[in-house]
Amino acid sequence: MKFRDGMWLTAEGMRVEYAEDVYNITETERGLSLLCPSRKIFSRGDTLNQSTITIDIEAASDGILSVETTHWAGAANRGPHFDLFPDGQPKIEPQVSKSDKGTTLSAGALSATIHPDQHTFDIRFHSTDGSKPLTSLLNRSVGLAYSPAPSNPMQTGDMRDFKHYMFTQTTLGIGETVHGLGERFGAFNKVGQSITLWNADGGTSSDQAYKNVSFWLSSRGYGVFIDTPGKVDLEIGSERCSRVQTSVEGQRLKWYIIYGPTPKEVLQRYAVLTGRPGQVPSWSFGLWLSTSFTTNYDETTVNSFLEGMKERDTQVDVFHYDCFWMKAFTWTDFVFDSERFPDPKAQISRLKKSGLVKKVCVWINPYIAQHGAAFKNAAEKGYLLKRRNGDVWQWDLWQAGMGIIDFTNPEAVKWYVECLNELFDKGVDCIKTDFGERIPTLDVEWYDKSLDPHKMHNYYAFLYNKVVYEALQARYGTTEAVLFARSACAGTQRFPLVWGGDCESTPEAMAESVRGGLGLGLGGFTFWSNDIGGFEGYPAPWIYKRWVAFGLLCSHSRLHGSSSYRVPWTIDNDDKSEEGCSRTLAKWTALKTRLMPYLYAQGAKAAENGWPLSLRAICLEFPDDQTAWYLDRQFMVGDALLVAPIFEESGEVEFYLPKGKWTSFFTNRVRDGPGWFKEKHGFSSLPLYVRENTILILGKSGIKGAVYDYVEDVEVALYHVKEGASAELLDNQGNKLGTLKIGANGELEGKSLLKGSYTTSENGHEVDESYSSTIGWL
Structure with missing residues (x-):
């Protein structure tokens, strides 16, 4: 949702009021509370007949700060609410300090600093050690909006004919990319997109999504989780090119900023906040x-x-x-x-x-x-969603007369x-x-x-x-x-x-x-x-x-x-x-x-x-490679295998390999990254590359089904390994058996964990030579 018509005008039918001043900063049990009037306060008279926005910044966990903006605090905060910190909230001691740079709140590795000048609205999020600026809330970046625009403040005494919104605009750095927000089928980098988080049955060819997840990941080493399961509208560099705008209907908006600095560390902290995936059989x-x-x-x-x-x-x-x-x-x-x-x-x-x-x-x-x-049993006992008049809520879309x-x-x-x-x-x-x-x-x-x-x-x-x-x-x-x-x-x-x-x-x-x-x-x-x-x-x-x-x-x-x-x-x-x-x-x-x-x-x-197994975006493994943040036709499987699916009938494919030595799984041919490469494949292969310093354990050929003994008669394939390379061994019930690793002398340690007639191969596994005739190196 856009609230402005370009840089200079307010959108038609909108009234927008911004936090212009930081009039007062109060220390709270978990952080800071900022009283922010919607115009600058130079005299006592300026405090009358205007709105204020309260900005509460709190330490939630190490590397996580919450930011909540509120207009009218008396509005009911109805559920449901996300089940946060399901495994228990880690203890964190908020640290508040003051200097010539302003007032700073720290939550372990992450800090927020409020500008010392009351009339300069400027909140900076950065690593506590000062090495990493992340994002900011600057001039006209926190506000409220009415639609339609009231012509007289008295009209807001009856809000039934008005919609009220809260919004924030965090800055986008030059070259910064934004990713996530659920299972979205459009461009991988969301900068330039308008996105609404609202679950819909829309297939995979539209801007609708079955899975709307109110979390986005930035290439600058942080993520933002928007703490509402309600509808959220985002303008990601699409209202102001240098900002991500988040807006919700209501009187409050709360989100968490999560620091990495690596994207993997951001996801680890996000998993602490919203929950880790269960293990599957x-x-x-x-x-x-x-x-x-x-x-x-x-x-x-x-x-x-x-x-x-x-x-x-x-x-x-x-x-x-x-x-x-x-x-x-x-x-x-x-x-x-x-x-x-x-x-x-x-x-x-x-x-x-x-x-x-x-x-x-x-x-x-x-x-x-x-x-x-x-249906009859569920309806009679009150197990189905109802209309306000007490009827069972029904319609004929999908199933005739269906209830929920x-x-x-x-x-x-x-x-x-x-x-x-x-x-x-x-x-x-x-x-x-x-x-x-x-x-x-x-x-x-x-x-x-x-x-x-x-x-x-x-x-x-x-x-x-x-x-x-x-x-x-x-x-x-x-x-x-x-x-x-x-x-x-x-x-x-x-x-x-x-x-x-x-x-x-x-x-x-x-x-x-x-x-x-x-x-x-x-x-x-x-x-x-x-x-x-x-x-x-x-x-x-x-x-x-x-x-x-x-x-x-x-x-x-x-x-x-x-x-x-x-x-x-x-x-x-x-x-x-x-x-x-x-x-x-x-x-x-x-x-x-x-x-x-x-x-x-x-x-x-x-x-x-809290990481993806497959499909894992290349940027998770190679966050310092700028190209990796734009790759949306290839992925990692775990941390060692890179896959480039083929979308052409001819079998031709172009893909990117980040820095390092990469070995073709099918031929053991080695390519040196970074760089773009072209290949042509039959239907039995595709670009499947193994990362250097990998110990890849392969089950015995000919086994049928996914469940077998994962340490018996295996092939241990070593791919340009160095001291410290390792591979975890699990049985088929998920129990950890131990670790294979390369020792100081270059020898494979932990072989006693293996059973049967295992084999070890150097710089690749034992390949089927027939693949050489079906793969073309273009």
Whole structure:
């Protein structure tokens, strides 16, 4: 939302008042409170008939300061509120000092300094040691606005016809870039964009997002978390080119500035503030196969899919039943379609005993269709969201007469968990928590009447996924729970995992998905997936195969479509050649299986720190490389593997390697960065480069499925290692076994942790020479 018309004019219909003076600074228990009139005070008479803004700056934790701007403090601060510091708030002793530079508040490594001149509105955020200026609040950067503009202050005695906004404008440095704000599918660098944080079911080709996360990361070594689940409007260098404007409707605006100085350290501190991702089970890293959305299926169809995959040398670890495991017009009533699944418990049991699949997932959403068995019970007992007149809130969008589960009602939560447990009793191991974006804000009344319906719109995703995730944990154990969720807000990273939503079957949509995954990873989400081959439409064989290569190098990998299947033989008429869809899928699934010792250990490390596993933006690993902050067609998998997906049918690709030695995984050819490179690949490879000083542990060739012994018969590949290089060893339950590392004499230490006939290879792993003929070095 823009409040001005260029530099000189106020936007039509707006009245804007700015904090012009710092009239008084008061020390508080946790920091400083600034009384800021909306005009400069030179005499007592100047204090009359004007607004003031209170700016409270507090030490929240080491390296974290909160900034809250308030106009009328008597306005109710209704919930819901983000669940901050879920593991407990670290103790911090605020430090206040005064000098000729002004009044400074320090929270460990981060400080804010207020200019000593009352009439110079200037608040600088910087590292406490003075080495790193971050951002500032300068002249006309904190304010309030009315719409429409009142012509007389008396009119504000009745605010029913006015909207009131609070805004701040933090400075953007020259060359500074901004990233994150959720799973956004547009340009990776947000400078120049207007962004609204409001969950919507808009696909992957618009400015709407399923996952709006009110946190952004700056290339200058800090991040900003906006502490409201309500709608937030941002003008990122798009109202004033040198500022990021944040605005909300209401009487207060609060955000936290988080210092690094590295982006990884910013995310670590952000994870302390909003929560660390849970660890996911090893089996979830394997290949997931769906029935597709609208296609018909029954036990025979499901078995034919899985038997066909096995015949074509691809192991499926998780089979997913999408919407039509329930009858049409009944979603979600938790009742299997008895015509197609007369005995679902027995069917699921047979499926697992066959060895065709390890785990089973089913689709649900928080919407209860009127014609389903669950609706009457839920409506009568008050488990559904209501209108203000007491009616159940319903509409016919998506499902006829659907209502929405009211997760603010403890009894509704209990009932919903009972429904889930009935699925678990039938053998369901994990849940796809779809939807949760279209949550109404008008003419609604939640069970908890203290809540603000507008704030509930985004926050609903947190409650929904929390309920299902914790139900899975209660049934299967803390580290065995996993979702496949579409909607999210800040904090939802605690309930992994999420996928990218409804993308088209085009190379452009694959690139959109890459950008979405990169952005979401910068919001603390460790695990992410997408619909391999695209969801909407019918992918051409070449698109499917390029997407398979990309999708199997994401943390989680799922084949899923809308009106067509994604089993490979339906894509290319069962081409059995080495370059066909089936062999391509088999090869990439086998590669991910071999990478499991690395992926699982890196996933645990990433979750502990609030980092993305894959897709990890290159700038997280190389923050001093300016080019890295603009790379949105490639990513890291953990800290050692660099991936550049291919978007051209020809197989040509251009990519960037940061400074250092990089070894092609497929050929062991070494490239020296920094620099741009071009290659041409067949369908069995892409630019997959291993960073120097890496110990890469690979599972034994030929193993099927993601779960096996990650220290038995492994290959330990050394990539230009030096003293201190290391690799963590985990078993397939996530237990830490120890560390392999390079000692002072250059020898590999910790080999006693390995079992069976392990091998060690120098400067690369044992490659398949056939790749040399399919990779062109352009």
